[in-house]
Amino acid sequence: MQLLLIHSDYIEYEVKKSTPVAEEIEESFKTGRLDEALTAFIAVEKIDESSVDEVICKAVAEIRNIAGQVKAENVMVYPYAHLSSDLSSPKVAISVLKGIEKELAGDFNVKRAPFGWYKAFKVSCKGHPLSELSRSIVPEGKSPSCGESVICESEKPEVVSEALKAESTAKSYWHVLTPDGELHDAENFDFTGHENLGKFVDYEISKKRAVERAPPHVELMRRLEIADYEPGSDSGNMRYYPKGRLMKSLLESYVLDESAKTGAMEVETPLMYDMNHPTLKKYLDRFPARQYSIESDKRHMFLRFAACFGQFLMNHDMTISYKNLPMKMIEMTRYSFRKEQRGELVGLRRLRAFTMPDMHSLCTDMEQAISQFDDQYNMCISVLDKIGIKLDDFEVAIRFTRDFYNENKDFITNLARTVNKPVLIEMWDTRFFYFVLKFEFNFVDALAKASALSTVQIDVENAERYDINYIDSNGEANRPVILHCSPSGAIERCIYGLLEKEAMKAEAGGVPILPLWLSPTQVRIIPIAEEHMEFAQQVSEQLNCRVDIDDRSDTVGKRVREAGREWIPYVVVIGDQEVESGNINVTIRAESEPKKPVKVSMTPAQLNARVLAEVEGMPYKGLPLAKMVSMRPKFL
Template identity: 55%
Template sequence: MQLLFIHSDFIEYEARDKTRVAEEIENRSARVRVEEALVVFIAVERGDGDEHNSNSEYVVEKATEEVISVAKKVGAERIVLYPYAHLSSELASPEISMEILKAMEEQLRARGMEVKRAPFGWYKAFTIRCKGHPLSELSRKIKVGEEEKRASKALEAEEKAESDFFFMDERGELIAPSNFKFGDADEKLKKFFLYESEKRREVDKIPPHVELMKRLEIADYEPSSDPGNMRFYPRGELIKKLIEDYVREAVTGYGAAEVETPLMYSVKHPSLKDYIDRFPARQYSILGKDNKPDLFLRFSACFGQFLMSKDMSISYKSLPLKLFELAYSFRKEKRGELVGLRRLRKFTMPDMHTLCRDMSEALEEFKQQYEVCMRVLADIGFSTRDYEVAIRFTRDFYEAHRDFIKELVRIAGKPVLIELWDQRFFYFVLKFEFNFVDALGKASALSTVQIDVENAARYGIRYIDARGEEKEPIILHCSPSGAIERCMYALLEKAYMDKERGTPPMLPLWLSPTQLRLIPVAERHHEYIRAILPALDGIRVDVDDREETVSKKIRDAGREWIPYVGVIGDREVERGTVNVNIRATQQVEEMDVEELRRRIAESIKGRPYRKLPLPLRLSERVRFVG
């Protein structure tokens, strides 16, 4: 992109004749005059945009920063964006040019600038008076790829890395894909293998959970933010916080110490700069005074925990040492890969790091954390049938630890996907993931653990061994659940697939925003409901007091996936009972209040609890969607 800045006393222009690519304007004969403006003549060039919007996004952000930077330097508050093809002989297509110009206009306005955009595709007459001070005429060139060259050598290495896929069965036999016999129970494993081997990450169809997250008022896109940054409604926030509470309890119960570290770090720190360059992720950069990246938003909690560990005095007696953070993280994923809750740019990642004395202790911890991850996913709502296991390692590691790998597969209790690298390109020698395969055959990693053999040296992390000598620990990276938002995505996709198989879709009882809904048949039954509510303390109960028929109220409760729906009429009041529709079994049972409370309480025992996120009475609620 070519930019020519003119700081003007005024610019006046008038659209005269349209070209074949002209945009529609309301009043073509009107003369437009803007006083005291920074006029930005713009030529969008080939390569500034592509079909996935990854280039155009970068160009828009960089160009917007340039405009704001120049405006601040010259003291301009008004911006005029003026398409000017004569600045370049290598123009982008009209469609991409229009998209980029409009996106710049939106971003500048969102940053508080007063913006006027001259119409695209018109021959225009214009008059401009330049102020004539030293900064009144400036030019800039936005070149795609300058930041990408800096971004991630590891990503390039990953793309070039040579690896082979195998399957390993419960007997520990390594089987080539061409020789593996997929059984009826291996349908998801087959889809997972195809997803991994084809390496197609772009979204070509909207997954079912997107409609569900909106209809159930869990989450939605936030159009005023960057793509991949979501808004969570009260029901969704409750689900998210409950999973966070559970993971925190599970990890601290396992012996981890919880910490908090900054969201942003300096790109100039030598350890961080090297780690950024080696890690396959895209960063959100914060520009400094020289208009170059100064800070970046963290894409994991590694930086903070490693820097903290470097400053600690650690004895071998304290190992293995576990640090944990529930980390808000940011990754500039490609727009074409963003969808719903599956892949985001801002997400919540439970991140635990374990310092180990040596590889022997690291392997012991790895196995323990492998089993911890299985328990965590089970408690959230996933059986081993709901995810596929991938174990990845180098050939050298496999030759040295064959029996260990076989033991991991035995614990999984089913065939797993193996990826075998010829050599190590990354900081880890072994990792596993538990991968959820959704209704469209797309796979997403949930739990993961990695054995890191580089970062102790990179960050200067040391411990004192039994002989008083300094040693570098082996580090395990563990996310016991994966991103919290991704767990929510997987739960919704799982419910959709259950529905396709004829099972009522629902969330686990402990995560259901409303666990029990009470429906009075008539006004006279409200007093009975008020009387029994105290006995249902510790359960998320709401009351459908709307002026609707009982059948409609029951249907609406079904659309909300409410696990227990209690209908109360004259018979129930007289007998002191509740007529309960149980979603999981599709049965109707009459039970007394204590029995109902006990049944729900036993089902959610040991899980975190939070109060109802919305008003008790449905008549007092607002609609967040639609």
């Protein structure tokens, strides 16, 4: 069972339409409202069927516990299937929800929203540290009475850094910085013409991270056979099909190539570290993230959430001269691990296991660090642009201490001038973390939820913490200033951003398409009949790209529509005319409109030249699946 617990000013719902599994309800059950309520959004899972009474008892214990802490007397039990991809049968789900309602009724004023109905709902989250909590409940085959004490997974101690605790209590001052250098109060800024920035500002200030429904990319990642949930693993750990693995591999290669151009050296470091290592323990408490912890040979270990530890420990053992600085090292972390809260996990947007390019630069002093920060800021803009996420697609957040701003106003203003649009500013009176300055490029999706992509941070703590030195021109040891940089952000989030961007494009009446260099199939050839297969093969052999042949016996119309559903950039239909003339008619998706395909006649050599020009300078890998579409398995 998955629980999302929201302490709210109010929760209200209204049923709109029944689904095939809807429970029968009376008229009075079609609307409901509770004020000053703890709302329990619940997804009953397949595993719960093994011990229904146990999961009811554990859920009741958890809800009672949190209700007691927030002093809530009203409880709304709300079925919410979006919290899981491995749901129980409707019959079991209804029995569990009713069981929870019944057990809570003696202690609270309880309402239950109906199961199996599409509902409109409004909830006003209170916004304190306990107002948004998620819990996982796993049956262990026991059948306690609900008066007994039960221990579920959610009650095991969670490793939470001091920085994460500080983040929840830190006093932030929110502003909007315009390219002319003016700081405006964020809540009073006129966002006309900058509506996306307005959504981002609201997301950041409200801190409402939980999702109410699945964003569009979740359906797309499955339909396009890129990725899917993995029910056999922990939530937030995904499976990637051949097309998704290809896209990830290409993105990884591209970011590493671009980093190498700046002089970054690629390294590899361990996935797990000793929780009690004195240096690492101190750093853990300075990084705002939740960790996975494991036991190994009686040692308390944690899975890395970035490549910082390994690179810093490596730096400590190195002999570094001022002549080597700025010195950059990068690792493509497969994987980084952060135990994000369950209610925040959705698709590729927020994961517990993700691939992140993590680059660190050692600089002689703050002046060099600021210069490198500016260079990497511009590099990140370029990297995202080539990936397909343009400057207009993301919003900029710049975060710093008040002292750093007062000393570097012109530099920070120039960051806004570089993107030539207003940016969100978060300022602190006191430095809570290891950095004095950071930026993020944030993609805002179809649900108005923001996700950070590229980032750079100026770190003023860890050189001393890890005893990292360089020898200056006088032969004396000095501490470097360290930059943390992820040129693209998590690789999975890049795919998420591209899918969300194209979903919004389609919603606005456009034709969705992936960048050609990332498209699993770049050209699809469709022979009309068996006698056209030989020429189709000849054409495919003249194309130096990922080309496949749809040799299935379906009608041409169906195969063309299927190519459209797969977002194939170039589609070639081969018939008698093409065989006789040697020319081919190519449907160009990037130039087409809905129901208005653009078709151009050209030679195979011309199509090949066009494709190569479009992907010039980008990484390339061959087809991830069989060339003949009839030979491919279905993953879903």
